[in-house]
Amino acid sequence: MTLYKTGQVPGYEWTQRWTKGTSDPIQLWASSEIRTVYVSVRYSTEQLPLKVRRFVPQEGDKLERTWAYQGTKKSALIPPYALVDVEAGTSAYTTYIRESMKDIFSTMLGNEEDLLYKTYLLAYHMWQKEERTSEAFGLLNWTLRLWVAIRLSTTSAFIVGKETLDMPANILDESSPDHGKIPLPPVMGAQMDTILIHHIQNKLRHELLDNLQKVMLRNKPTSWLVTYLVSFILLHNIALITKHDASYAIKHGMNRRFAREQKVREYHMGANVILAHFHYCNKGRIPFSDECEDKDLRALAQLDEEKIRFVRATRALVQRHQQEWNQARSNGVYEDDYYFVSQLFDEKWQPSTTNV
Template identity: 60%
Template sequence: MIPSQHLMTQNLAPVGYGSDANLVSSAALPPHGLVTAEDISPYCMAPTGQLGGDAMQGGWPEVHLLDQQPNFEIILPNQRGGKRGPFKDPSLREQTAQTRKIGSCIRCRMQRIRCENNPDEEGGPCLTCKKVSNSRAGRFPCLRYKITDIRLFKPGQVPGYEWTRRWNNNISDPIQNWASDELKTIYISDGLSNKCVKIEVRQFIPQTGDKLERTWDYRGTKRSVSIPPYALVNLEVVKEAYQDHIRDSMKDAFGRLLGPRNGLLFKTYERAWHIYQDQSTSPECHELLHQTLMLWMSVRLTTRSSFIVGNETLGMRRDILDATSPNHGMIPLPPVLGAQLDLILIHHIQTRLRRELLDKLQKMMSKNKQSTWLVTYLVVFILLHNTALITAHDAGYAKKHGMKRRFAREEKVKEYHLGANILLAHFHYCNKGIYPFSEDCKDQDLRTLAGLDEEKIKFVHTTTSYARRNRPEWEEIRQAGAYEHDYFFVSQLFEANWQPRTTI
């Protein structure tokens, strides 16, 4: 870890931004109720009924939890036996090879049974799922989804709007041609806390492909301003500084980004934070929550504009961005320096966190243990909300630069939304037998099946009330295709008979 002096707390004027993501005000939480399903799986919990129920205790507990799901009567696998040898039957070998090529569906993979490809309907439901199509188990769609395919952050700059072409291969080669030997210390703020990152920069000699101005669109006219060419001196030191900053500013960011403190978003993240901090949390749950929260916070830093604060402004005036700019009054980062920070955050921090997080999440959901139900729910909730936030960022970027399309990276946005469907599909599959967010679910079920204490049970009840109260509004959001809305994806956790949605 980098010494603490790299992270400075200063009482600086609040940093304002011109294009904030949509935050949803939460309505007052009414009473609630929960629902039990006909079957209670000894392996996991899940929903079967509709949300509803009579009024119940009102406020959120100090720390909370939530979760819910539809009803799918699916038999969980017994423990795997010994390793088998190669199939002697040529048709079975061919079938296995085909399954490896196209992937097995969620039901077959989770139950560890043969996923038989249907040669008469390539890409359609497998023959194994066809056999149960008329049963309750058949309500769950046959989906060849893999958790490790999920995309959780932007890959880099929008094509045609790159800040530099120096590192197109994502290899952070150091800058060689400097214009000055003088090192300058600046402080960078993302506006999500009163903490900032201290870094050293140096003026460099620009080369072809380096962007030397900041641009924006104002009423259909392109505006720009020249920015002095400064860049990072030591990327490894800055990487360590940002890792510390991500951890230390995360809790503050909740208050800036998650709406009212009594709302579903804030309370759910707060619950995740408290479980993460709890000494009694198991190592596997602690590590998964740690990586989820770290990734979530690091993605916020690459989907918001950061600015220079403090006395050193690299020669830029306070009014360098005029009144037509959405960031008027702020000191922008030099573009090449911004590209270096993206390189650090995306390719050195987020890529590793994503790989480790999704691998752990896949293993946890495959085991489908009762004791991890709450943590699994919280992680899925946060990742679904992240999908809405990165979608909103993409829409905001397209608007800022006057693009004639809804999203700056339309193909990438499709990948983000596929990732949301993958998360929802796995979550809805695993949650069967009992529906924690329905009125028939008893407190005793929550205690024995999920190991919840009274505080967490109260959180489930309050979440149920919130979901029931907001169900009509959430349905309107989904029908309108408001993918940027905080609740477009999260609300689908509460659909009793969920089906994947096609977005753009």
């Protein structure tokens, strides 16, 4: 099941050094000077410290940042810097994912009264409160960390602070959507992608899907809520990575809806798999329907008052927004936050096809 991009868009790679997901160290450096830069994403105030060094470019290394403006390709030459130590970068990212999680949720998930915010908030609170040996903690731990890691690999990051690797503040001119920001050197960006995708996301994905399958196969009523939360977050992630693919295609003037059309199809096939499993496990139990009373939630799913209030709030929000969600689905707006998650509430769900 494909839950995230597995690399750069063909033809838009930042380097040909690590095309198979390896992270071999750079051998030929142009300077012995090691600098520390601080990297930030727009969704968090946390900063990621990374040690970098100027290297000698080789064939296949991209040395410029590009974008499209009014049908014209634009570019800016970027100095060739790369991470000194990929393992140290992996460790720094692992810490950053945990420390920036709450910031990213708060920034990305909209109004506190929205279903997205309420759902992630409950998942986050359960993750913090559950015993570390519990089934729920494991599933939420892998899910939330994976979700944040994917956001980091699909969100532009920039250098902040005094150390800018000698790049001026206006290195990206006014035609760039990122004017006024200091971009990452492309090869460094490729290293960071490799860390996120191959060192962090792959491991989390494996643990999550293996254990989620076991929980779904056991299909205990007491696992219903955590299964729902994990399914919701994974489905929302698919809408977000679809939106990223659409934005990337626009940024680079690709004249197609999605940058990675085949990958988008794979993402959506994964959504159908998640939904099929959820609805199969949920057969005969409809906690978000009016027929399901609080006493049923207490008896079957063993939910406490906080979780019962969440189910009630979700039920009300589904009823309020069902029509607009159905409209987005009818129009094939795959990038809509609720395109996939709204299908969790279908009483007679059917898999959908993707047209790109």
